[in-house]
């Protein structure tokens with residue numbers, strides 16, 4: 001940690017907005033790869049993208065209500081993003097029922113509705129402006145005390161649920177048929193996990209923005225699963241990657257005065273590339289050896 | 298567990314696969330299910346497992362209709378194919394067994410089981426690194442984790458080497474002696490060293506069911 005420049009370090013003591021940003025980042029950096037792992041195993045990466053686009057509709061409607069209609073009871077459009085994300089999740093679930101054999105059809109339908117509504121309300125609110133830019137690409141430096149508390153509480157609830165239903169979640173994700181045999185209520189679990197995903201997606205918007213939410217969830221997991229030895233080990237590695245990218249990204253973006261969301265995601269991608277190279281030159285050899293050892297057992 | 302199947306007819310779409318099948322197994326019976334490829338063996342057990350949806354009152358498990366059956370933890374199952382399993386994400390043998398366990402199976406019992414099935418050394422391996430036969434043994438172990446009262450095995454030893462096949466039959470014969478009902482789908486009933494009590498032979502959707510005398514008694 002020699003790299004930490006004093007100015008960022010001291011600025012943390014000085015400016016509360018930086019502390020809020022860092023705390024928000026650390027919390028999201030912890031929870032997103034955990035949720036992201038289940039998304040990856042169940043091959044649902046596209047859902048995160050769909051929901052974040054649907055949240056954008058909530059954000060633009062929020063901006064419209066606040067700026068044009070003058071509604072003051074909505075303090076922050078991010079709350080509407082959360083509500084819309086959940087509504088989007090419900091739409092996806094309903095449409096999946098209609099297209100039993102083409103379940104992924106529900107994604108482009110919901111995504112186009114979200115994108116169309118966003119475009120409509122952005123134009124009604126006077127077109128593209130800096131708040132929209134923040135929602136698209138992240139605005140972690142604008143996170144306030146109140147929203148930080150919302151993030152902390154929601155994350156605690158999500159982690160609590162996961163802790164209680166860990167076994168069920170893992171077995172459903174890896175082997176749905178067997179989970180059905182064990183009498184686990186798959187439909188109910190799927191419903192709850194889609195809602196949880198919706199909430200986490202909408203919370204991540206503040207960190208990296210609508211367009212980069214799925215990267216924050218998926219890329220650390222994609223890198224970790226190439227080197228992880230077990231399920232838990234993979235998730236821990238994913239969390240480490242994710243925290244590195246967020247803390248590193250915040251620091252770098254502060255020092256260089258560049259966009260934080262983009263920096264975070266680029267660091268994530270850099271980690272992915274490094275892991276790929278590491279695997280190519282080191283792990284493969286080790287893996288071959290392990291496989292040989294196992295076959296001998 | 299008692300299994301009673303009465304006048305079961307089942308098909309996919311418009312094609313009937315099982316026609317008017319009836320048979321009864323008591324606790325401790327050991328059934329071999331035989332028949333050509335496509336004769337409906339896997340289809341039959343999927344009906345018993347509640348994976349295939351059937352009409353009420355056709356299959357009773359300990360006098361409870363499968364349609365309403367809730368205690369599936371009492372049933373161990375090794376499927377013929379593992380297509381439904383998501384392999385690519387890392388998970389170890391131990392971890393997968395851990396999340397499949399819903400009874401107070403102790404750590405010692407687990408180790409004993411892993412040893413019997415011949416995967417004790419593979420406990421902490423990532424399942425992605427296992428061979429087909431090793432994976433098959435993992436799933437066999439898993440089917441025994443919840444102290445099943447009915448064990449349903451769909452060609453469980455395909456791809457398993459001879460040494461471990463023998464160990465496997467020894468294990469299930471012992472379990473059967475303890476009173477567990479077993480249904481085993483197999484293509485070589487004579488080669489397997491299982492102590493069958495009954496044979497169900499499927500042919501063109503129809504079944505013939507008969508009792509056989511036990512080889513070991």
Ligand SMILES: Nc1ncnc2c1ncn2[C@@H]1O[C@H](COP(=O)(O)OP(=O)(O)OP(=O)(O)O)[C@@H](O)[C@H]1O
Nearest residue numbers: 309310314332333334335336337338339340341377
């Ligand atoms: N999910 C399904 N949908 C439609 N048809 C199916 C389905 N599963 C099986 N069938 C058909 O039902 C028939 C019986 O299949 P089943 O898998 O029960 O045979 P089997 O006796 O287990 O064969 P094998 O020895 O090859 O395992 C086959 O003709 C198969 O094509």
Ligand SMILES: [Mg+2]
Nearest residue numbers: 338339340377
């Ligand atoms: Mg079959």
